[in-house]
Amino acid sequence: MEVLEYQQLNEKVYKETMDNGLQVFLLAKPEMAKTFGIFTTDYGSIDQTFTPIGKDEKITVPEGIAHFLEHKLFEKEDRDVFQDFTRQGASANAFTSFTKTAYLFSSTSEIEKNVQTLLDFVQDPYFSEESVEKEKGIISQEIRMYDDQPDWRAFFGTIQSLYHEHPVKVDIAGTVDSINTITKDDLYTCYETFYHPSNMVLFIAGNIEPEALMKQIRENQASKEFAEQPQIDRFYPEEPSTVAKKEHSITMPVTTAKSMVGVKENVEGLTGQELLKAELLSSMILDYYFSKSGAYYEELYKNDLIDDSFQFETELDRQFGFTILGGDSRKPEELANRIKEMLHQLKNEKIAEEDFSRMKRKKIGQFMRALNSMEFIANQFVHYHLIGVNLFDVLPAIESLTANDAEEYVNQWIKEDTIAVFQVKPQQS
Incomplete structure (x- = not known):
């Protein structure tokens, strides 16, 4: 042993x-x-x-x-x-x-x-x-x-x-x-x-x-x-790098439309440590701009494009990867277009060293709090193990990240042909 x-x-x-x-x-x-x-x-x-x-x-x-x-x-x-x-x-x-x-x-x-x-x-x-x-x-x-x-x-x-x-x-x-x-x-x-x-x-x-x-x-x-x-x-079948449908919608008996923007992630050839780094950077950048304290979230909320249902997530694995942002909206098309613009706009944003340090401290705090949960430790340990990473190496991985890493990641992240919009719209009476 x-x-x-x-x-x-x-x-x-x-x-x-x-x-x-x-x-x-x-x-x-x-x-x-x-x-x-x-x-x-x-x-x-x-x-x-x-x-x-x-x-x-x-x-x-x-x-x-x-x-x-x-x-x-x-x-x-x-x-x-x-x-x-x-x-x-x-x-x-x-x-x-x-x-x-x-x-x-x-x-x-x-x-x-x-x-x-x-x-x-x-x-x-x-x-x-x-x-x-x-x-x-x-x-x-x-x-x-x-x-x-x-x-x-x-x-x-x-x-x-x-x-x-x-x-x-x-x-x-x-x-x-x-x-x-x-x-x-x-x-x-x-x-x-x-x-x-x-x-x-x-x-x-x-x-x-x-x-x-x-x-x-x-x-x-x-x-x-x-x-x-x-x-x-x-x-697994050969999968193009582009999205299958740039825009698609269905109707359901809902009172408010749901508008989601998806990003198809390129994970081909990434090692476990590279997947971890991409996952950390993606989650930190999304949190910085789209969490309730983020500038992009504030703009969307002030313009009545979103409500408290707005959320985002990234899932990266050995065979696939995606990021999804969105939620309920009375202006679903306007919300989707603005989120797409914001994602492209990330390339022109520059996160200051001081702000990135705060982002890291927040991520470390979230990780340390999560370690109080046996369920989190067990589930995440196995998840990371299967992609070739140790859960307890996540903390030093966060600490090693730099503002330059974030800038490099954003510059290769968003491409027009890897973004799709999906909406659930109310049925017409």
Whole structure:
């Protein structure tokens, strides 16, 4: 077992790679009452085309299957695993993103039992034709529910306007039609390919005794048999650098229009550290100009183009990246045009050294406060680990940034053919 020390943050992470390839990270926080565990596979909704383990030819599976698989793993032949966690005083959950699927629990007691349950239920799949058919109805309802949510439609509509071919444009849950084609065999194919321990990470943070817990995990994994796992071959379509649709809109029963501006980010060839740097700079620059204390936000608000629903976010990963800004507006076209002008205008703005120092201090403060949350530490540690970065290297990464870095980033950031506008407009009476 290796001990990674981060003296600046006064943290120690205990790390071990099991014989089967599972990477385990433990962070002892004895001052915390709650312990949080997350068991993650490097497999998300965009991984639709791949070569199954033991096969020679690639296949394309139905959209939404990673999310479907997440649902089905909780259901065993004789019980629902949620009940196991409840009996042990734990709250359990799971989520599927574009790039990963995670299973998690939080608890203040019976940590060892809950870790055992987490490992055992994820590593013991049970799918039957009957239960798969039943799940199709449940997930169909979930998809229809999201289809009725204007905020969700605005978010995914913007991504669909940005991307031509890449599966990031597909809703994580898939469509009603796509999930109805999923079979039990499809689930086992995806499980056997992507749920091998060597493609997974276990992270536990909280009131734990690292040596004893690592021994328990080691013994748990040694008691199970896993075949050797070759590298997984995944395939993604060629994606143009330009957006798919510069402008697109839909109508829904809303009283106020939603106007979103998306920027298609170029992540091709970026290393983990480069992705981190771009993510930090993007979030800091957007915060500086578009947060409630920012000059651009103030202008938009004074001109009655936005309300408190206005928001922005950047997501950068190994295969895709996007930035989205917008919200409710009584003047959706005017808002979209002004945001686009502001984004282009960033090239002419120069952030003074003193202002950039304040931006860094604010970012550091936000990061340090977030480290009080076990959920944040666990989720972000795994997120960064999968792109080749350590969570506890984020602080020195922020500290190393300069105003010149921000200027260089802005100069290559915004291009006309990488911006798309998506709007949800009220239906005409």
